[in-house]
Amino acid sequence: METVRDGLQRHVSGRTFETVQVLHPRAARRHLAGPDDFAAALTGGAVGSARRRGKYLWLPVDADALIAHLGMSGQLVVGEADRPLTPHVRARFSFTDGGPDLRFVDQRTFGHLSFSPGGAELPSAIAHIAPDPLEPAFDDDRFAARLMRRQTGIKRALLDQSLISGVGNIYADESLWRVGLHWARGTDALRRSDVVRLLGAVREVFAEAITAGGTSFDSLYVRVNGESGYFDRSLAVYGRAGQPCPRCGAAIRRDKFMNRSSFSCPKCQPRPRRGHW
DNA sequence: CATTTATCCTGTAAGC
DNA sequence: TGCTTACAGGATAAAT
Numbered sequence: 001m002e003t004v005r006d007g008l009q010r011h012v013s014g015r016t017f018e019t020v021q022v023l024h025p026r027a028a029r030r031h032l033a034g035p036d037d038f039a040a041a042l043t044g045g046a047v048g049s050a051r052r053r054g055k056y057l058w059l060p061v062d063a064d065a066l067i068a069h070l071g072m073s074g075q076l077v078v079g080e081a082d083r084p085l086t087p088h089v090r091a092r093f094s095f096t097d098g099g100p101d102l103r104f105v106d107q108r109t110f111g112h113l114s115f116s117p118g119g120a121e122l123p124s125a126i127a128h129i130a131p132d133p134l135e136p137a138f139d140d141d142r143f144a145a146r147l148m149r150r151q152t153g154i155k156r157a158l159l160d161q162s163l164i165s166g167v168g169n170i171y172a173d174e175s176l177w178r179v180g181l182h183w184a185r186g187t188d189a190l191r192r193s194d195v196v197r198l199l200g201a202v203r204e205v206f207a208e209a210i211t212a213g214g215t216s217f218d219s220l221y222v223r224v225n226g227e228s229g230y231f232d233r234s235l236a237v238y239g240r241a242g243q244p245c246p247r248c249g250a251a252i253r254r255d256k257f258m259n260r261s262s263f264s265c266p267k268c269q270p271r272p273r274r275g276h277w
Numbered sequence: 278c279a280t281t282t283a284t285c286c287t288g289t290a291a292g293c
Numbered sequence: 294t295g296c297t298t299a300c301a302g303g304a305t306a307a308a309t
Contacts, residue, residue: 026286055303072302073287088287108286110303152280161304169302259283260302276280282308292298 001166002134003213004076005057008050008102011078012059016046016096027090027104030114030125041115042066042093048119054132054165060119067123071110077103132166133203144195147187153276154190154198155183155262167202170238171209173263175201177237183255183262184275208234237263 020042022028022035031038041064048060057076058065068076081094081101091104091113104113116125131137143164150157157163158172167175176183178201181194212234236246241254245265255262257277 069303071286071304106286107288108301110286112304150279156281159303258281258302261300280309282306284306285304286302288301290298290300293296 001052001055001057001070002210004070005050005052007078008057008059008076011100012102013047013049015099017042017044017061017093018096019043019092019094021092022090023085023092024090024109026109027106027111027113030112038113038115053122053126053135054129054161055168056126056129056165058116058119058123058126061115063117063119065116065119065123065125067114067116067125068104069111071106071108071112073108074104074106074111077105079103128162130162130165132206133164133199134166134206138164140196140199143199144192147195148190148192150187151276152187153184154181154187156258156276157187158202159258164202166206169260169262170235171202171205173238174205174236177263177265177269178204180268182269182271182275183257183264184277185272186274186276189272189274237265239263 020039022039025035028035028038042061045061045064045066047066051058051060056067056069058067068074070076078100081099085092086105088105088107089103090106090109090111093102095101104111114125116123118124122129130143131139133143146163147157150163155172155176158167158175159169173183175198179194179197181198237252240252241261241263242251244250245252245268248265248267250265250267252263253266255264
């Protein structure tokens, strides 16, 4: 997401929307007034500096904001305006300068675009999203206190974007592996030193992912590529069931949890006696 | 109130 | 071959 934000900043910020087309109603489903109202609200708007919090991106547009969440399969792509429409283009934005357009492409339609008041600072529509640990607004002490007050499992808490943002299923598994914590470990039984180490691991994983994403970034296309170099080279446990743990050699296990998979090392991350499933 | 589960979606791949 | 099923998972409404 940070890679996409950077691409938006370089290719879209400073330009002015000329036309806005919603090609699939689901893309703007969070805009309750409907796709036409969404398009009208953005048409003619001047785009400011691209911002990000966790998995959310937004472009300030005049005094408001265009918010994007890419979900699982979403992409924001900038390219020559006259290129053909591919099947999964859900929205299209052209610019008054007649240059490359911006397209929201999303195969599985879990992503969405929305329009919200409050562009320069955090838009009101995503005010409930906590800071992500790479931004200055993240308060380590506050996070630790809120986390240890919860009665749930550590991974569930890590995935709660109102507590800490930017951590998804993959990064949660990788971070927990790095600090040797099982996904079901109770948050109320964590020591403060565990939380400090875990935050360090999350920041490491984020930083490495950004570095890997940046190296594969094309100068013209703004893309989210789930199969970037990072995924192949740097994942220790995610998607590696049955393969050896890079640290101890034990076979990586896979558990079903929260309608998804959790990967962990049975030796480095032993099951807690009182786990939160 | 706090916490957990079900649901949305579609291309790919595995199973029969 | 062709059909069916499982899977991927972020956010949130609904259920507990």
